[in-house]
Amino acid sequence: MTKIYIVYLDEFGHDGPYISKDHPKHCTHPVFGLGGFALPANRVRDFSHFFFKLKQQLFNSYDIPEARKKAQEKNEKFQLSCWEKKGSKQYSVTNLIKYKGYITTSTNRMINKITSFGGFLFYVGEAKRVGIEQHNPQMTYKSSFKEMIKRLDNEFKNQDAQFLIFMDDHEMRNEIVKEAIYEMHNMEKYQLLEAPVQVDSKLYQTIQCADWLCAIYGKLSFYDVAPECCSEYEIFKRYFGDRVAEAQKRSNVRNTLPKPPKQDQLDNLLQKFNKNDKIKSFNKCKQ
Template identity: 65%
Template sequence: MAKTYIVYLDEFGHIGPYISSEHSQHNTHPAFGLGGFVLPINAVRPFSSFFFDLKLKLFQNFDIKQAKEKAKSNGERFQLSTWEKKGSQQYSVVNLKKYKDFLIRSTSRIINRITSKGGFLFYVGEAKFRDPKQHNPQEVYKSSLTEIIKRLDDEFKSEDAQFLIFMDDSEGSADLVKKSIYEMHQNGRFQLIEAPMQVDSKLYQTIQCADWLCAIYGKISYYQIEPQAKPEYELFVRYFGDKIASAQKRSNVRNNLPKLASKEKLQALKKKFDDRRCRQLQICRN
């Protein structure tokens, strides 16, 4: 019987145009991608329980307590099973500096649990063109999702395994997900059992975990593409980069943008020019 894997994905980066971090409008993120993690189907339920318990240990004395009090003051019923801690809040620069040891330990526990159960981390993205006229949000999303299906299909074909994709139900992506059916049926992606399914993250601990991981993927990819704009994001590379690199498969953020020459390359080019100029002057004198 073929083995089955479940893929949990969320978005990282930003789907809109990007010009620079200092631009008045298009300044959010230089990349967009989809990422999360993969688990064998028999490891999904235990992992959901593990992540739920981890959230309780991390947040029951403050965040959850606050959420309960807020619900009570608003005359609402608090449901612990659907309470979320967003990755953008959990993995902020301020949090990482203030709670470094807690974040490193809890993130390591998550990644270790995934890999120890036969799973792996996974993400695909790309740097965006800096000219808004060249930026097509629909095509960027479609490109990432199509590439994800292709890479996972190739990965599981070698194992004679099949897979399903669960994605966070983000606004505006429904039509794009439907188009992935074409990729599934027309391009021979036979390991994918059904078209990707969009679900409410409040109901899925696994999707919430994908959101946490995407918060890290987003900051690392930002720093890799434009380090001078967010030098503080180097902290995420330093504390999580190696761990993610060792736990991922077939993952990257594609960057085909022209790259600025490094200081070392500029110095080497200057030396080459100066040497050539000196030789020319010597010839003229002779």
């Protein structure tokens, strides 16, 4: 019987244009990508319950009581199973410094549970060209989406397995479905069973986990692409870089942007220039 995996995805980075971290408008992120994790279908229920319990262990002392209180003030029903802690809030630099032990331990438990269940981490993205000319957010999204399907299809083909995708709901939902159908039928991506299912993250513990992982992928990719602009993200590289690298499959952020020359390259160019300049001066003196 063919094994079936479920892949849970969210976005990391930003699909809009990027100029610099200090730009008043286009300052969000130099990378856009899609990421999350994959699990064998028969372990999804176990992992969902694990993540639900993990959130309670982490947030029972403050966040959950506060959320319950706010719901009561609004005369609304509070349902713990639909309560969500956003990854962007959980994985901030301030939180990681202040609660390093809690966050690193819980993250390692989360990743260990995924791999022990036969799953893996997954992400794919690309560094955006700096500037707003010719930047198209929809094309940026589609590029990562197509690459994501291609890599997952190749991975599961090697495993003689098939897969389904669950994603956080997106405003481009119709375009996403059309693109997936095209890849499935026109580009012969046979391991993908059906077009992605788009869901409300509040109702899915697994999608919330993908959101947490994407918060990490976003910090790691920013630091890898533009470390001089975000030295504070080095802490994410230090605590999570190796662990993510060990648990991932077929994942990376494509970076085709020209890199600034290294100092030794500049020194060699300077030496070469000075040498040529001395030769020219010597030849002039001989004349």
